[in-house]
Amino acid sequence: MRPILLKGHERPLTQLKYNKEGDLLFTTARDKVVNVYYSHNGERLGTYVGHQGALWDVEVDPTSTILITGAADNSIKLWEVRTGRCIHTWDFPTAVKVVKLNEDANMLLAVTEERMGNLGTLYVFPFVIDTSAKHAEEPIIKIVSPDSKFTKAGWSYLNKYIIAGHADGSVSQYDGKTGEFLKNVAVHDKEITDLQFAPDRTYFITASKDKTARILDTKNLKIMKTYVADAPLNTAAITPKKDYVILGGGQEARDVTTTGSRQGKFEARFYHKIFEDEIGRLKGHFGPLNHIAVHPDGTGFASGGEDGYVRLHHFDKSYFDFLYDVERIRPE
Amino acid sequence: EDLAEESQASKELIAQRVRLLEEWRAWRRAVVSELEAERGGVLPLELRDSEKEDEVIE
Numbered sequence: 001m002r003p004i005l006l007k008g009h010e011r012p013l014t015q016l017k018y019n020k021e022g023d024l025l026f027t028t029a030r031d032k033v034v035n036v037y038y039s040h041n042g043e044r045l046g047t048y049v050g051h052q053g054a055l056w057d058v059e060v061d062p063t064s065t066i067l068i069t070g071a072a073d074n075s076i077k078l079w080e081v082r083t084g085r086c087i088h089t090w091d092f093p094t095a096v097k098v099v100k101l102n103e104d105a106n107m108l109l110a111v112t113e114e115r116m117g118n119l120g121t122l123y124v125f126p127f128v129i130d131t132s133a134k135h136a137e138e139p140i141i142k143i144v145s146p147d148s149k150f151t152k153a154g155w156s157y158l159n160k161y162i163i164a165g166h167a168d169g170s171v172s173q174y175d176g177k178t179g180e181f182l183k184n185v186a187v188h189d190k191e192i193t194d195l196q197f198a199p200d201r202t203y204f205i206t207a208s209k210d211k212t213a214r215i216l217d218t219k220n221l222k223i224m225k226t227y228v229a230d231a232p233l234n235t236a237a238i239t240p241k242k243d244y245v246i247l248g249g250g251q252e253a254r255d256v257t258t259t260g261s262r263q264g265k266f267e268a269r270f271y272h273k274i275f276e277d278e279i280g281r282l283k284g285h286f287g288p289l290n291h292i293a294v295h296p297d298g299t300g301f302a303s304g305g306e307d308g309y310v311r312l313h314h315f316d317k318s319y320f321d322f323l324y325d326v327e328r329i330r331p332e
Numbered sequence: 333e334d335l336a337e338e339s340q341a342s343k344e345l346i347a348q349r350v351r352l353l354e355e356w357r358a359w360r361r362a363v364v365s366e367l368e369a370e371r372g373g374v375l376p377l378e379l380r381d382s383e384k385e386d387e388v389i390e
Binding site: 020062063102103104105157158199200202203217219224274275324325326327330332 | 349356377
């Protein structure tokens with residue numbers, strides 16, 4: 001399982017995104033550019049240049065036509081994937097932390113940062129997969145954050161709900177058509193740092209600074225599983241094909257110096273999704289793991305670190321062969 | 333005696349794992365069949381097979 005090291009960024013990685021087929025990997029960092037690589041060999045295809053600040057999130061439509069980025073220059077940009085041309089910009093009062101498409105790619109969700117008298121806000125814009133279309137300037141839904149700001153958000157199956165994670169560790173559910181508030185549940189003791197859905201969007205995993213990750217049922221927000229780690233987590237991903245989850249994080253630089261801890265705990269950790277046990281760790285990064293994305297076919301994953309590197313992994317046979325005895329005895 | 337205790341503990345662990353596995357699968361079956369009914373045979377763009385789409389055009 002020797003990884004390919006991608007050195008296309010000069011600052012800490014923030015987000016990684018495979019396209020639907022999994023042949024392309026888009027990466028964003030604090031250095032204002034987006035890179036795109038062939039996922040099988042790590043060869044860089046191109047760069048999207050135009051943002052004036054750190055990039056916080058990246059999304060691509062299921063036909064790999066339009067790329068969407070959210071950045072600290074208070075804007076969302078749409079790019080033509082094939083040419084790198086910027087085709088639209090939406091401006092906001094503060095930084096854009098989250099950009100997420102729904103499963104039909106006809107609605108775009110965005111979360112902006114709380115700063116200087118501006119409350120964090122969740123927006124929904126209509127979206128079309130057409131590089132020459134005129135995009136609507138005004139949102140169809142606008143939700144101002146409650147007391148605890150939004151940190152992450154995403155769409156459920158059938159666009160029924162918008163799910164949002166908060167700085168206080170709670171998770172909210174809103175009506176996906178109207179934006180009406182439905183419920184809020186306490187899930188973590190500290191900030192939610194990542195929220196990734198299963199392929200059918202009926203459940204999702206949250207990662208938190210409280211050193212745990214949890215799986216929740218999208219429909220009723222019931223906590224189904226809990227994974228306990230030994231360091232603050234920045235990211236958690238669900239693997240298709242195998243019943244695993246991959247967690248990443250690590251001691252933050254300022255804590256390492258104050259505690260004198262030599263162990264940064266920067267490994268990617270594999271847990272069994274159903275049994276909640278840790279089953280393996282993968283070393284590599286020299287700083288905290290900021291994001292993990294799993295290949296849509298479950299054949300590999302990519303991790304982005306505070307150290308500025310992306311590590312691109314292809315799973316080997318032992319990964320696919322591993323089974324608990326009870327799984328062997330009772331195949332699905 | 334120790335061995336007996338150990339084997340008892342491992343039996344309990346296996347029983348617990350069987351229970352977790354069955355609970356998870358039962359939950360997934362229920363969710364998936366409910367979702368299939370709600371989707372009414374129409375898959376969202378991100379779950380559609382690109383090759384099959386081409387066949388439809390033909």
